[in-house]
Amino acid sequence: MIKKYSFPMMIALISTAIFCFSPGLSESARPKSPLIQHFVEAKVTRMESQEVAPDPHVPSMMTGRQIFLAEILEGAEKGKEVRISNPLSRQHNVYVQEGDHFIMMVRVKKNGQSYYWAFNHKRSPAIYTMLAVFLLLLLSFGKKEGLNSVISLYFTAALVVGVLIPAIFAGWNPMLLTIILMGIKIVVNYILVCGYNHKSVCAMIGTLLGVIAAGAFSQVFGEMAHLSGIYLDKGEDIVYLTTAHPIQIRWLMFTAIMISALGAVMDVAISISSSYHELSQADPNLTPAQLRKASMNIGRDIMGTMTNTLILAIAGSSLTTMMMVWGFDMPVIQFLNTPLVTMAVVHALAGSIGIVLTIPLTAWACSVFFPVKVRAEESC
Known part of the structure; x- marks a missing residue:
């Protein structure tokens, strides 16, 4: 059994090693941003005001402006509540309601003050759920071949993200x-x-x-x-x-x-x-x-x-x-x-x-x- 899965296990370990060590090895090649910013998950705690209406050309999209309080859920400022002004347009539309989770951008200005912005909806749960369904179907119907296919995809991602892209920047x-x-x-x-x-x-x-x-x-x-x-x-x-x-x-x-x-x-x-x-x-x-x-x-x-x-x-x-x-x-x-x-x-x-x-x-x-x-x- 071990011999049967030895090569897939070796490829999985190599892929994991690439993902683990690539960030440190390629840090010198990463572009340096003049902006000091990071992204954290946040939750809308209270809606103070909102002037929104359906877009005349895209009725399913709300445009206008929201002002609300949000609690930072991770990072150095975890637990902090901040006030956010959230303009809504077709180009940038993060329409939220009380209780919604979203991705907040925290940008530190030159004077040391922080600027908080509703950067994106939290879309990762949908991605993770869809990925889980895909893997479940692949492993259920493919069995050993399905597992090998997953490892092959994992290895491809490691080569592209962990090797190819950093090397191009280098x-x-x-x-x-x-x-x-x-x-x-x-x-x-x-x-x-x-x-x-x-x-x-x-x-x-x-x-x-x-x-x-x-x-x-x-x-x-x-x-x-x-x-x-x-x-x-x-x-x-x-x-x-x-x-x-x-x-x-x-x-x-x-x-x-x-x-x-x-x-x-x-x-x-x-x-x-x-x-x-x-x-x-x-x-x-x-x-x-x-x-x-x-x-x-x-x-x-x-x-x-x-x-x-x-x-x-x-x-x-x-x-x-x-x-x-x-x-x-x-x-x-x-x-x-x-x-x-x-x-x-x-x-x-x-x-x-x-x-x-x-x-x-x-x-x-x-x-x-x-x-x-x-x-x-x-x-x-």
Whole structure:
């Protein structure tokens, strides 16, 4: 039993170690803010006054102003009651009532006085509950494979949050760093899900080559369209973060598309590798060339759904942008040359190109690395 779970346990421990030690090791790379502020949970104790009304364009949203007393529930000022003026608008709308918990920002001014602001609703309970439901379903139906999937997600979060982001702020090249980290992620994921065998090795090769191709096409055509990482969401804000090392924002497009396309590319790669394996088991007389051709035929059916999945995911995240374009009756020439639209199109097409190329790349890897007679016990 211990041997069966030794690798997942090791990955879980490594991930935890990254989360524990990364903040201390990367503190020197963290941008220094000129503001002295922190965030605490607070509770509305008494509503003094409020002049609010439904927004004429969004009736479900209340706008106006509230003045209330709130008790700080954590931190150095725990138990302290403060008075808060809470303006409500469409941009910032933290509408509260007596007894509500919210996130308070405490900003210390130069004269030593503190300023208190209703910064956000407390949304974490909804996130934690949804996460618990997801994990419960995953573990209930997936059992060992579900547990390995959770550990794989945990490891991915550790690499991105604990390694990739601090290293980018430390001035490392995002392109090379992303290839290395995604390569590690791919190897660990396939070993957790499929074990270490010919099928998983071929899927690893196809996945890594596919996501590198997606990132390369995104970078090349993005620069051809005069785009860079600065046009990513919050990209311009990152430029103004003060660090000891300048962020190589030029390569962030490559990083973004590699991360966003990885899941879809992994699905395609393991599907092709599994198809090759099953076909070789069904008919051991098939040659590598015949198996490669058959796997490619299967890949053509997968191609349409997976490219749609990626493009629709990006379209969904850009829904409000497309609504604005439609609402303003924007001409096509203006629409296609808008940076946000061009960025979304380049990402969608680069990711789709990566998916398409993953099919022949994985089939080629299978024909090279699979033995003529694959062991029947290799299954996923």
